[in-house]
Amino acid sequence: MPEHPSPAPAPRRNRRDDLLDAFARLVLEQGERAATLEAVAAAADVSKGGLLYHFSSREALVAGLCERFAALVEADIAAATEHERSLAEWYLRTSSDYDSPLERTMAALMRLAQHHDAVVRPALLAGRERWYALILDDLGDERLAHAVLLLGDGVAYNSEMEGPAPDAPRRSSAATVDGLVELVRALRMLRS
Amino acid sequence: MPEHPSPAPAPRRNRRDDLLDAFARLVLEQGERAATLEAVAAAADVSKGGLLYHFSSREALVAGLCERFAALVEADIAAATEHERSLAEWYLRTSSDYDSPLERTMAALMRLAQHHDAVVRPALLAGRERWYALILDDLGDERLAHAVLLLGDGVAYNSEMEGPAPDAPRRSSAATVDGLVELVRALRMLRS
DNA sequence: GTCTATAACTTGATAGAC
DNA sequence: GTCTATCAAGTTATAGAC
Structure with a gap:
């Protein structure tokens, strides 16, 4: 054309x-x-x-967010695959990006998940499964991969909760996440 | 009287x-x-x-939930201190009790935190700080204590998300949490 | 302590002008 | 593609009966 x-x-x-x-x-x-x-x-x-x-309608707005989320997940995975050695580390690190479109969209969908169950939950779960498979592949241990996913949830929840706090000590700052990454590395060693 | x-x-x-x-x-x-x-x-x-x-008023309902939350946290800490050796383990384990009054109240408050910022967020943070001090005291390592708090958030978020799912494989089931407890134990060994 | 009735306002959605 | 006007339904809160 x-x-x-x-x-x-x-x-x-x-x-x-x-x-x-x-x-x-x-x-x-x-x-x-x-x-x-x-x-x-x-x-x-x-x-x-x-x-x-x-x-x-309001529903259409929610559905629109779901579509955007799926697209952002794919874009994030593409970026991760290209730039980082460990996908697990990328996942943990980006979980604290309160301001990224992906994290914002996901956090918003979480809040809409109850009322718009049938549309939102599948979208959220699909993104989660997508990441889980990649992290499992990276780490080679189900328990550890699962822990990384949960840590990511925790970090994301806290970043969101703290929000754009001007000066307060951020529990989920980049420095804090470095600590988590080290913990995961230590556990990985332990296994091999 | x-x-x-x-x-x-x-x-x-x-x-x-x-x-x-x-x-x-x-x-x-x-x-x-x-x-x-x-x-x-x-x-x-x-x-x-x-x-x-x-x-x-609606506000009064929210404030009522906040009060209940504070009381439940204290009761939970009292129970933990009495029954369990490691407070960190107790914290992780109870995070998956989707049905407990404490977890339910906390999850509900999280959803109200934005709209009723001034009342709800301080209540939530107070409970969090309370637990952080105890877990830090238990584990003796800030990074590890922090990780436990984050894992707890992740577990709670997932239990809530999965909800009372009838048969679906629960990512945050008691069995899964056992795995996390073991990971934390391994990390603790590593330190000493 | 609990109910019904109702006031005052907000919400999602439609219709139709520009 | 965007706006204003409008509507029916739903929302918080009050008043006053029981």
Whole structure:
């Protein structure tokens, strides 16, 4: 399909993405209850009607987040495979990236998991299984792989809980995660 | 203070507790959004007016859960101190008790933490600090104590996520937690 | 202590103008 | 594609009967 020589053929950031961003941010920072259609629209500088053109219901907004999550997981795995020796370490380290699109999307979905059970839980579990297989392959020990997954959950939960705390001592800072990585390394040695 | 010889002087379960139970359960199982005053009242077999006699607003309901949480933490610590050698092991093991009042209350509060930031977060952090000090004292290593706390978060998150799944293989079952306890033991050896 | 009735407001969603 | 206007249903909270 030939294209007209438009000056910016790049995958331009569109309104849909802005709306999903706003939705995720509101859920994360103010709770599920505060993320009303009106609030989401306002946060994305669109009217309620504008929002409903892109996502025709609240459910559609949630489904949109699920799709984004799956895509972000794949992108993350691709990046991990390319850049890091140990996938387990990458997983632990990135779990504390409170601000990354992936962590934000996942954290938001966790909060929506109960009310939108049928759509959200499968999406979350799929991402989890995907990572588990890779980490197991990396570490070669089910128990250890499982521990890494759980540590990642803990780190992510804490980063989210602490949020963008300005000065408070962050229990899940990068320095702290280094300690975890060392623990995992020690356990790995122990096995061999 | 002398009491009349009433037949049942026991700390009888009252409506307040029923209402807090119902509130926590709805938040946990259906999400924050579904836990409306009407839904809570209905789940506790009381009318909305009845609920509002005991908790005069939604905020009061949240504050009530916070108080209960603090009390449950102290009771849990008392039980742990009495029954178990290693507080760290107790902590890990009880993190998978999806059905315990303590875990349920904590999980519900996590979901309310964003919207009711000022009340809920301090309550949650206080319980956490309380346990951290004890586990650090038990294990004698900050990094390890921290890892135990994070594993506990992970286990709790997964138990909650899996919920009362009828037959699915539970990643956070008691058997799985045994594995984690062993890992922590191995790390402890490594240090000495 | 518990109920019903109701006030005041918010929410998700539709219709139709621009 | 985006907006305003509008609606029915649902939400928190109050008032007052029992």
